Amino acid sequence: xxxxxxxxxxxxxxxxxxxxxxxxxxxxxxxxxxxxxxxxxxxxxxxxxxxxxxxxxxxxxxxxxxxxxxxxxxxxxxxxxxxxxxxxxxxxxxxxxxxxxxxxxxxxxxxxxxxxxxxxxxxxxxxxxxxxxxxxxxxxxxxxxxxxxxxxxxxxxxxxxxxxxxxxxxxxxxxxxxxxxxxxxxxxxxxxxxxxxxxxxxxxxxxxxxxxxxxxxxxxxxxxxxxxxxxxxxxxxxxxxxxxxxxxxxxxxxxxxxxxxxxxxxxxxxxxxxxxxxxxxxxxxxxxxxxxxxxxxxxxxxxxxxxxxxxxxxxxxxxxxxxxxxxxxxxxxxxxxxxxxxxxxxxxxxxxxxxxxxxxxxxxxxxxxxxxxxxxxxxxxxxxxxxxxxxxxxxxxxxxxxxxxxxxxxxxxxxxxxxxxxxxxxxxxxxxxxxxxxxxxxxxxxxxxxxxxxxxxxxxxxxxxxxxxxxxxxxxxxxx
Numbered sequence: 001x002x003x004x005x006x007x008x009x010x011x012x013x014x015x016x017x018x019x020x021x022x023x024x025x026x027x028x029x030x031x032x033x034x035x036x037x038x039x040x041x042x043x044x045x046x047x048x049x050x051x052x053x054x055x056x057x058x059x060x061x062x063x064x065x066x067x068x069x070x071x072x073x074x075x076x077x078x079x080x081x082x083x084x085x086x087x088x089x090x091x092x093x094x095x096x097x098x099x100x101x102x103x104x105x106x107x108x109x110x111x112x113x114x115x116x117x118x119x120x121x122x123x124x125x126x127x128x129x130x131x132x133x134x135x136x137x138x139x140x141x142x143x144x145x146x147x148x149x150x151x152x153x154x155x156x157x158x159x160x161x162x163x164x165x166x167x168x169x170x171x172x173x174x175x176x177x178x179x180x181x182x183x184x185x186x187x188x189x190x191x192x193x194x195x196x197x198x199x200x201x202x203x204x205x206x207x208x209x210x211x212x213x214x215x216x217x218x219x220x221x222x223x224x225x226x227x228x229x230x231x232x233x234x235x236x237x238x239x240x241x242x243x244x245x246x247x248x249x250x251x252x253x254x255x256x257x258x259x260x261x262x263x264x265x266x267x268x269x270x271x272x273x274x275x276x277x278x279x280x281x282x283x284x285x286x287x288x289x290x291x292x293x294x295x296x297x298x299x300x301x302x303x304x305x306x307x308x309x310x311x312x313x314x315x316x317x318x319x320x321x322x323x324x325x326x327x328x329x330x331x332x333x334x335x336x337x338x339x340x341x342x343x344x345x346x347x348x349x350x351x352x353x354x355x356x357x358x359x360x361x362x363x364x365x366x367x368x369x370x371x372x373x374x375x376x377x378x379x380x381x382x383x384x385x386x387x388x389x390x391x392x393x394x395x396x397x398x399x400x401x402x403x404x405x406x407x408x409x410x411x412x413x414x415x416x417x418x419x420x421x422x423x424x425x426x427x428x429x430x431x432x433x434x435x436x437x438x439x440x441x442x443x444x445x446x447x448x449x450x451x452x453x454x455x456x457x458x459x460x461x462x463x464x465x466x467x468x469x470x471x472x473x474x475x476x477x478x479x480x
Contacts, residue, residue, distance in 0.1 A: 018171060018312050019093055019319040023331055026312050027305065033173040035304030037164070040180040042297050044216070046358075047188055048209035049293050051195050053359045057286050059206040060359070062142035064289020065135055066210075068274050070150045072264055073118045074157050079260025079399075080110045081158075081165035082310075083252050086394060088169030089311045092234075093318025100234070104166050105241030106248050108228070110256075115158030122151035134278050142206050149210035156214070156221040163224030168311055170234040175227065179220050187216040258399035262406040272415055273432060276422065280429040286365055287429070290358060291372035298343055298377075302384035305336050306391030313395025329392030329451060333385045340384030348377040372433045379437035382444040389447040398456050405447060414439035 018026045045067065052063050084107030091099040126147045135143050164176045193201055194208030204211060229237060277288045309332040316325040347354065351370040359365050393402045414435045421431025450456060 018315045019321060019324070023312070023324070023328055027308050027328065027332055027335065030168070030171065030173055030308035030311055031301075031305045033177045034168070034307050035301050037173070037177045037180050038300040038304055039297065040177070040184045042293075042300060043184045044187055044213050045293050046297070047184075047191050048213065049290070049358055051191050052206050052209050053290075054361075055195075055206060057282060057362060057365060058139050059142060060289060061136075061282050061285040062139040063146050063206050063209065064285055064292075065130065065133065065139075065143045065274065065278075066147040066150050067289065067292065069122075069129060069147060070154070073122050073151070073154055074161070075263035076114070076118060076260055078158070078161055078165075078263055079258070080107060080114060080252065080256040081162045082259040082263075082394060083107075083256030083399070084111075084162070085165035085169040086310060086314050086397060087252065087255070088166060088235075089314030089395065090318035090397070092170050093315035097236075100170065101236050101238065102241050102245070103248065103252070104228075104235045105237050106245055106252060107166060108162060108237075109242065109244065110249060110252065111158055111162040112155075115155040118158075119151055119154040122154060123148055126151060133275050136278075136282060139282075145207040146210045149207060149214055153210075153214040153217050156217040159221035160217065160224050163221075163228055166228065166235060167233055168307060169314075171311060171315075172233040175233065176224070179223050183216040183220045186219070187212055190215060255397065255399055258403035259394065262399070262403040265403070265407050265410050273418060276415075276418060276432060277429065280422075283365065283368060284429045286359075287368040287372055288432075290355060290365070290369040291376070291433075293358075294347075294354065294369075294373055295376055298340075298347060298380060299383070299387075301343065302336050302340055302387040305332055305339075305384070306387040306394075308332070309388055309391030310395040313392045314397075317396055325392070325396065326454075328395075329389060332388040332392065333448075333451070336384030336388040337381045341381030344377040344380030347380070348374050351377070371430065375430075375433045376436050379440035382437075383440045386440065386444040386447045389444075389451050392451070393447075393456055396456055401450065401456070405443060405450075408446075409439050409443040413442055 048063065049060070053060050084103055087103045088100050088107075091103065127144055130140060130143055130147065160176075160179075164173075167173065167176065190212040191209055192198075194204045194212040195206070196208075197203030227233070228235065274285075274288065277284045309328060312328045313325045316322070316328065351373040352366060355366050355369040355373065359369070390402050390405070393399075417438060418432040418435035421427050421434055422429055423431075425431055427434065
């Protein structure tokens with residue numbers, strides 16, 4: 001039996017499991033590797049925080065400023081990957097392999113172009129962003145250097161995110177885990193070398209941490225892209241698939257644009273809140289940086305389950321099993337609520353030791369960041385359930401509604417509340433922290449109401465037009 005036949009059998013087995021097998025097994029089988037992969041990816045920032053935190057509050061604040069900005073640019077392009085993954089999953093559920101391959105190739109073209117454009121734009125506007133944010137002059141130089149190196153890595157981050165999304169659409173999630181594990185271990189070795197210097201390598205300080213991450217992310221992107229071109233894991237790319245298909249590109253773009261806006265609105269929220277945080281000084285910036293890095297780790301189980309839910313829901317809708325898709329969303333939401341509630345309780349009780357691990361020499365910063373974490377931990381369960389439901393909505397192609405929910409939570413709830421509580425009450429910067437749990441709870445309640453309405457799962461992307469049949473016929477004609 002050839003390698004290609006083995007790959008096809010593996011893909012068919014994964015599809016049958018998601019559309020006919022145990023729902024709990026499908027969700028856990030996909031989400032656990034995704035969670036582990038995302039945890040390891042977050043380790044890039046945690047490793048940098050660990051070493052940069054030993055350089056002092058100033059360098060830590062300089063590195064913290066770039067995190068929401070980089071995340072914003074990454075989110076702008078990641079919606080295209082989400083759209084590609086959803087389309088691939090629905091066509092995989094419908095057993096249309098020609099469209100799976102064609103969509104994968106077109107997604108690669110779009111994401112690569114978007115990454116280059118955003119990287120160049122980021123490099124050009126980096127100093128203007130920092131000035132607009134009001135970054136203190138004492139850390140401006142360090143923050144600018146760190147931010148520019150981070151912008152250089154946008155291409156690598158996009159490429160690997162695309163690799164993960166496309167393979168996740170066909171149910172393959174383990175290879176990304178192996179790649180990230182290897183590169184994070186490498187980053188753990190390179191970070192102290194680039195920060196403190198080693199042999200002929202000069203000490204780079206806070207900027208050295210950014211360079212270490214850039215090198216390891218570049219390796220991950222190269223390996224992932226090479227594997228995609230190797231026609232493995234259920235996606236078989238051919239030369240004709242890479243010819244720009246304007247109709248499909250337009251369709252994917254219109255599907256991915258709301259997802260991009262949704263994800264970038266969350267990242268923009270972090271950036272806008274950074275503007276508000278900087279008005280309270282360096283301690284507030286460092287607190288926000290530590291707190292958000294820790295919360296990004298806590299967010300990962302919810303995000304992993306959300307991604308798994310998107311794939312399983314999409315494959316079931318593609319297979320015409322809408323009732324099963326609803327059951328997937330319901331089960332995922334309850335799982336996320338229970339798991340994240342337990343994590344929230346643990347974090348609430350252990351906030352000081354957790355923060356002290358990263359900044360052992362600054363008691364004032366430890367107390368400030370621990371308070372931030374305790375306030376946020378109250379709503380972890382609601383945040384997890386909402387993310388699971390959002391994953392179900394995306395799997396059904398309801399990108400526009402999930403976008404509206406995210407924008408409403410940020411601009412109608414979180415940011416106005418943060419501004420009022422911090423600027424017009426005695427809470428000060430603590431008012432910014434309280435805006436997070438309030439918006440999480442309300443957003444979850446709205447998502448539950450829409451889910452129970454029963455109309456979200458009626459969008460089958462494989463039936464919206466005859467594009468799949470036309471493309472498949474064209475591919476077969478060219479091959480003959």
